[in-house]
Amino acid sequence: MPSLLLRPHASLSHAEALQVAQQAPEILRKNPASYSASPLFSLFSPPESSNTWTIYENLLLACLRTGDNTTARQCLERLVVRFGGSDERIEALKGLVKEAEATNDGELEKVLKEYEEILAKDNTNVPIAKRRIALLRAMGKTAESIEALVQFLDFSSTDAEAWMELADLYLSQGLYAQAIYAQEEALTIAPNAWNLHARLGEVLLMAAESGSEGNPQNYLAESLKRFCRSIELSDDYLRGYYGLKRVTDKLLAANSKGKKPSESDEFTLPETSTIEKLNQAATKKLGDIVRKYDAKDPLWQGYDAGEVAAARTYLSESSQKVLR
Amino acid sequence: MSEQELQINPIVQDSVAHNTKTLTNLHSLTASLFGVGAGILGLESYYGFLFYIAFSITTSVLFYIFQLAPSSLAEGRGVLDSGRYYKGALELWTSGIFNGLPGFILTWTLFYGLVRA
């Protein structure tokens, strides 16, 4: 199944990662160790495509994840043969292998030193800078990691991936306002990314639920808008509809308690009737998706099983509430 | 489409390129084929071009029926509405005629010469 091999590795589940790692020896055997530039050799060896190297990279990550460091080394060797050891991306992968092989904090410190040496020579080395930030975070130095990431974003402010990492770091610290800001920056770079809209909606919802800072009503209103945008950009987006239902449920509950939304708010909420309509639409759509997924409709099997299960439980919970 | 509408409902450029490529490939392939047909039949002057235009439109219709119609109609669009896959209706129905014309003339003259000589 080549599609698993091509997906970004971090989005795979453990079982999928294991599946990928088990394919590694066979793929290594099937493909030649190096690609010759001579046209004569290329006649007899499998063709080289850009996917080949994405696959090697993902195999490397999967092997490290499952603890098969020797196979990972082999994958790395192939990449080094092809791109040379001093390529920025290969350097980052080498560092990654060292990180995985490190057994204690002292060795991790050593890897960190190496990163810093490389960056001292060339501080625009993006992959290594990212590895350093990730390693700092992994070692529990979150504050330093945030600082490094902010510096990194100063010179590379169009890197949506880094903005998302920053948002995640802030979120792990409970700094919702900052996380929302970073997320919005990422959205200005990729304005049509429907999953980022939904993600921002989720963060806003979390901020409203924590209620630590700002007005939760504002957060809810903004979150509602984000979820609406995400489903405007993508029909039948399970995550978007799920979020929309959660937000509208919350808003309706607050309204029925008689809390009047203050008029001076920056984000004005839509009419209660509109919210009700949105809620009904979301419920209907979620029901449709769950039903079609359960009926094994071949055109509706792209959803994540966990997400569908969550939607199913939430739907049954809310329908029980209605019955009471 | 206005700028604002494009912001609200963006167009996927990759898909546009993919669809145009599919259609262009199909038309250049079939155009050479029609040239072969016209050459074998020994058509001359206007009849050759009429033959070509008639078959080009047939190809577009076949393409619509087999590739576009199933999902397009399921989406609730009208018959012969290609809005799901192409920006303008003209792109689907007429662009192929001009794309394939050189290929058609090439094979037409070639096969006319081969068969008649």
Next chain:
Amino acid sequence: MAWLSRPLTLVGLVILAHGCYSAHEHTVLSSTSVQHPTSPSATSLPLDIYIETIAATVLICLGLVLGSGAPQPIQWHTWAGKIEREGDAGSGDADKETLGNPFNALEARSGFININKLHKDFVKYQQLGK
């Protein structure tokens, strides 16, 4: 339907070649025959050659149309919805560069991957499995 494409095209090509040969033979024969030295041979192909050629052309045309590959929706929300609904299976072609939602990479953040944590989680997951 796509499997019909190749056989149809092949059969069509064979018929077309036969039609081409027949037309050629006809012109050669009629130009050398002594019975009708005056009749203009170019305009009088037999009807069956006409029918054969046109049928072959339509057949190949149909075969090529069936094999031309499915178009992708161009409206962002339809396209994205299709990806969400069908997942990897929906993209069909194995040679496509991106699979699934192309923006998933932004949430996965491969550049910032924490390999040690992933490995620890994986070991835990395996112990749970046993």
